[in-house]
Amino acid sequence: MSYFTLSSSDKLTLRTLGQLKAAGYQPESVKDELRRNLIARLRAGEPVFPGVYGYEDTVIPDVERALLSRHHINLLGLRGQAKTRIARLMVGLLDEYIPVVEGSELNDDPLQPLSRYAVDLIAEKGDDTPITWLHRDERYTEKLATPDVSVADLIGDADPIKAATLKLPYSDERVIHFGLIPRSHRGIFVINELPDLQARIQVSLFNILQEGDIQIRGFKLRLPLDIQFVFTANPEDYTNRGSIVTPLKDRIDSQILTHYPKSLEIGKRITRQEALVKEGQEIVTINELTEDLIEQIAIEARASEYVDAKSGVSARMTISAFENLISTAERRALLNGETSTYVRLSDLYGVIPAITGKVELVYEGEVEGPYIVAMNLVSKAIKTQFLNYFPDPEKLKKQIKNKANPYQKVQDWFSENHLDLLSDLTEKDYRNRLLTIDGLDEFVEQFQPSAEGDEKLFLMEFVLHGMAEFSLLSKKTLDQGLQFKDLTDSLMAGLDFGEDEDDEEEDDEDFRRR
Template sequence: MLYTDIPAEQLHRIKTLGQLKASGYEPRSVKEELRANLIKKLSSGEEVFPGIFGYEETVIPDLQRAILSRHHINLLGLRGQAKTRIARLLVQLLDEYVPVIAGSELNDDPLQPLSRFAHDQILHHADETAIAWLHRDDRYTEKLATPDVSVADLIGDADPIKAATLKLPYSDERVIHFGLIPRAHRGIFVINELPDLQARIQVSLFNILQEGDIQIRGFKIRLPLDIQFVFTANPEDYTNRGSIVTPLKDRIDSQIITHYPKSIEVGKRITKQEARITPAQQERVLGHELIHDLVEQIAFEARESEYVDAKSGVSARLTISAYENVVSAAERRVLLNGEAQTHVRVADFLAAVPAVTGKVELVYEGEQEGAGGVAYRLMGKAIRTQFLNYFPDPDKFKKQKEKDPYKKVTAWFSDGHTLDLLSDASDEEYKRELLQVPGLSEVAEKFQPTPKDEAEHLFWMEFCLHGLAEYSLISRNRLTAGLQFKDLLSSMFSGGSFSLEDEDDDEDEEDKRRY
């Protein structure tokens, strides 16, 4: 029986080197360990990287092939593509416990001692050498590459305090203070944002990756370190802050390209998993699936927007933060009105602007427009895109007025009526405002005929108004305390903004002239 098949409670009864030898323990490298445990999971059909969505046919197979090949790995992709999360999940492919020489700072294998300390322990105590058990969670080391990282931080250096305390000359290797990499021996070491690491520091990794040993100043020591390296890098960093030096890149065996979710459904799964919604919020705020679609649509629109720097990317954190803001907007309304519950409104979706403005890098045109303006445009495009999934295209009825299902609604606004949807309005006030628009309830009922309850019916009514505003049939203006819908023509003469997102640049210029 291998020691890995022994239950954890029995493993801890093995406390000496002699007992470990008797258990049948055989050393194996960390890469062999990862490979063996991956083979076991794949053979049993167990999920290898739980919680990672959208990579089932792209990144994860590449990653599994790299592990089976015993490769060092570089995860290359834009921000918010789960690179660090994937690296941290590799820990689950390690054995739950491994034996180490008790007190060793380099996690020395009892049968393959590495450090001077471990050799001395075995020399003096033989089979009575004390053994400890190291959990896999303690075998993961992560370092964010920053310009101030030094060789001493990663590899090590001579420690004058240790030399003085132990009364040792600098020629004695016991004065060495080991850095993060030697201390990660028999584990996984991750360097995030590798291009940010200065070139001279990257050079110090050459020997570790190729030969598995380290060099510290003038000491004649060879430490054949056993480490699985995982690097992460952002392509944008290659031009903005630095690059991976060519010899180091050559020594990284597999470079795996990550990507953003390719569908709304995948994005929704990620956001629902990662959004920090408390049980109290879930009880107070009842959601609607369309809100999830709208939130994810923002990211898709941003990645295609001429105002957003495509090379910088749009992180999945945008949608997570936006959804949290949507729920909090509804929760705030409940608390202010002293109500027990409320349903999310489309207006709550528009309250998530602060979560969008800080998550996108703008090009020159975007800077001219302003972060807030770009955020509103993206949200407007999201509404416009999703509107066609639930209601007919208003553009089809521009020449067929008699068949226009929205005619009664737009006519009411054309008669000079306005509708104010305030952010803090109670559910009763919200209902009263929507029901005063003739024909709106009928349109919602016709195209969304099976709402779960009255609240969902009101939600479709509001969404219809936002869609009509995006297709320039009515006007939507931002108020200090909410939104106002009214006739498009009167809005133009009064200098209002009729939509969160105008149809195209030509229309933008025409609107400015009209103002």
């Protein structure tokens, strides 16, 4: 009887080498184990990498092929593309428990002992050798490559303290203190950001990947390690900080390219899964458009001339931005003593800190400044999504003159009035201020007839922002919110009535930005 047919509870009752043999246990390499469990998942139609979205037809099939081929893997892609998540999920393809010689630091297989300790123990006790069971979570090791990583950290070195304690000469292999890689025997070992690893350290991996053994100083030591290696790398690292040395790259069997979400819907799904907003969402109600706008900001950033495309824009940006959005609305409700609130479009400006810390700017972006670039990205996202809900103002200008302009009534109101939308307005004040604008309610009702209540108010504010992005209104940033007014009056006030330079720049901020 193969031990693979035993349940986890039955396995744990086996406590000696003799009992393990009697149960029919046969050694199996970690790559064969991954392959066997992957085949079982595929045949059962179960997800292999649950929670990883957008890779169903690209990255995941490549990873599955690599595992079926028993390959070492390099996941190559920009930041925030789920490379490490995929590596960690491979643990689910390991058996729940495997037997090891009790007390072994190298996870020795009882039938194929590797370390001197395990060999000597089995020689002494035979079938009475005690065994223990190692859970799959303990068979995963991850190391971030940094310039200070040494060969001793990864492979091992002679330990003078151990030699002195055991009264052994340095020629005795028992004085060796093994590094992370030997201690990952029969498991998965992940090196993140491989190009950051110094070239001489990368060289030390040659023999392990090719022959499965290690070399430590002058010891005549051969340890046929059984390890599934997974590396991650960022293409930017190849030029900025280091590179993967060619012979090592040649020994990594499969290099798999990752990518950012290819659609807005996939991006939203990832953000919903990762964002830590459970408590905030008990107070805050959001809508689909808000989530679309958050993802659109990332799309605009990845295409922006101010953002370094080589660095990429991590999915962590949209996750942090979504969390900030919820917190912006939550804070407003708490300040106003309200038990619930509906998200507002102006809350979107509360995500600026999540953007400025997540994008790498090129020279032109540094000149503009991270805050201006972030504001610009929010504006572009609003402008793009606006066209999915309301008519394109630019196309209307090209139509025949006698055709009614649906925006005209709202513009006419602003020719004699202005609107201040402060960040912390109560729900009542927010509603009253939007409802004072002639034609705005009817405009939303005309083009989004199904919108009601809070959603309708949200779209009413959305119209104001969209009109500002298309230069139908002026939008000015105040210390505590936003001000909307007639664009022509705003420009004329700055040009003709002696406003100082700073005020003039604030009045037509949106005009300059475009």
